[in-house]
Amino acid sequence: MGCVTTIYEVAERAGVSPATVSRVFNGSPVSAEKTRHVRKAAADLNFVPNRTARTLRRKNSEMIALILPDIENPYFTSMARGVEDVAQAAGYSLVLCNTDDDPGKESQYLDIAASEHMAGVVLAPVARHADEQLLELPGRPLISVDRTTGLPVDAVMMDNFAAGKDAVTALYQGGYRRIACITGPDDVETAVERARGWKSVVDRRQMFADPGAFTRFSTFRVDGGRTAMASLLESPSPPDAVVAANNVMSIGALQVLAEAGMRPPHFGVATIGDLPFTTISPKSVTVVHLPARHMGVTAAQLLIERIQGDPQPVRTVVLRHETRPAAYPHPAGA
Amino acid sequence: MGCVTTIYEVAERAGVSPATVSRVFNGSPVSAEKTRHVRKAAADLNFVPNRTARTLRRKNSEMIALILPDIENPYFTSMARGVEDVAQAAGYSLVLCNTDDDPGKESQYLDIAASEHMAGVVLAPVARHADEQLLELPGRPLISVDRTTGLPVDAVMMDNFAAGKDAVTALYQGGYRRIACITGPDDVETAVERARGWKSVVDRRQMFADPGAFTRFSTFRVDGGRTAMASLLESPSPPDAVVAANNVMSIGALQVLAEAGMRPPHFGVATIGDLPFTTISPKSVTVVHLPARHMGVTAAQLLIERIQGDPQPVRTVVLRHETRPAAYPHPAGA
């Protein structure tokens, strides 16, 4: 049963002082015999230490908050697993908070993290931190992942610009020559950077007179991918391939392509981010594998170092992605 | 910045007593003028109430725990969204905990929920509660979802037996006559029940001399579906259709089928649970839609009623699934 007995009751039963009980549960030196008595009494009484009281006293809890924009996106759940594994191993419990990409919810959870004296927080920040409404730091160790904050905090990132470049380059090498780009909202950093990466290659190859006409900003969701892909297919001179800037957008794009009877490799597809739960052969699509889990692991490691008092100056770690070109190139003519 | 100022400092600055500050932040009646002063002082000082202290005093926090076996399964994240929406609306923050289907982690998180005085918990219990190692109740409102606990607690469930029946029946009506079953571990209740539902129909139709030869117990993961499907295809007289007992197993099964060049409707597939992020036409597969989000919503509602002191006897709510038969039946002969 829950949290009902206190160290006082345990102390009495064990014939020691409350302080000794506390010491036993905190690894402070206590004589073997008393330790035994305390453990026995605690077990008998079904004692579970009251974390609230401990946290109030210590001004520090054993919880780490992971604040994510979208818990339903496998990219972030994969990251969560990475954070969790490291946190658990270091004796911290992970609590996950979903912001829905809403700055209001984000600052609410940051307040809670502070107010609950959590040991630290890993934050994948929401997109829209309009001007003055800067992210409010919780006054305890914080690592940002996936997106930057503009604030001087540790960060674990990937090279979104390079990912965009690599995606389009792999398609080009597969024989495609009119490679469009569908990406997320134009105020989301990762979306913009990946599109910029795409554009840099497209410009260099002089692929389009007007690259803007082959770019679609949409939502980072399945229907965002659908809308964008449909719109591209309707254009006067459609592309022969597309770079989709995130995992679930790719799903939407592939759905629309399938419905139009155009599947890879007839129409080239590169996805930035792994296709979750796919039933099509992954070999038919160029996948820029994103180190989501690894980002989580790294962020958690940095965080724990900070919690333990690491005094290093602020760091940014950039993790490398890995491009896996489609096995089948473009079959002959466009 | 974090949690540094106290009600005492706010009180001093506002020229009132700490109790008044507390009252302002808890909606107790305070004169308009003092309220104004307090709010001003709090804003100036950037005051955030210390939840740890409040919780210690009230023996109740504003957090709800949602303890899930697998945060990476879209079935559960969808459920999480349901819980979250209701919790948020009622003024509770949701913390998600991932047990990895490990009873140890589960009881750890239950202890934490109790020890942190969380307002309540929604629990999707792990499978293996071996005999004596019964689930330990946290001494506060708890609703179980998806799986039963064997304990007298409120529960929100679905009819797994019926889901199994409906899946195989839809395939039968689509013209398939040798319908196998791949399901989860034989100690997971949902897995067993769904398989039992399948068997009841298969028996009644006298589909197989030995139904056991057409059942595969595996893991509730993608590779579990792969292994099971592969094994079925290798059998001396293979089936012409399959019921896959959960969403991600179905993915695995569809992958193996695609690799073997057998796609629906040539080979019939029914999936219990929605296909996440699918790129194949959902119409080609029979989907037994599971009300995951709705289960989350319902569980959260029941929980909040309990938190508010609802004295009703223990309830079990069973939510209805919805069968969506594949659009295309079996093309002629097996």
Add this chain to the structure above:
DNA sequence: CTGAAAGCGCTAACAC
């Protein structure tokens, strides 16, 4: 190595 005692910041009686 052990006990006594002072709070951590807040809320909820209890007086006024």
Add this chain to the structure above:
DNA sequence: GTGTTAGCGCTTTCAG
């Protein structure tokens, strides 16, 4: 309406 005060259960000096 408002202030005073006594803890919630724990950790942690400080003595011994």
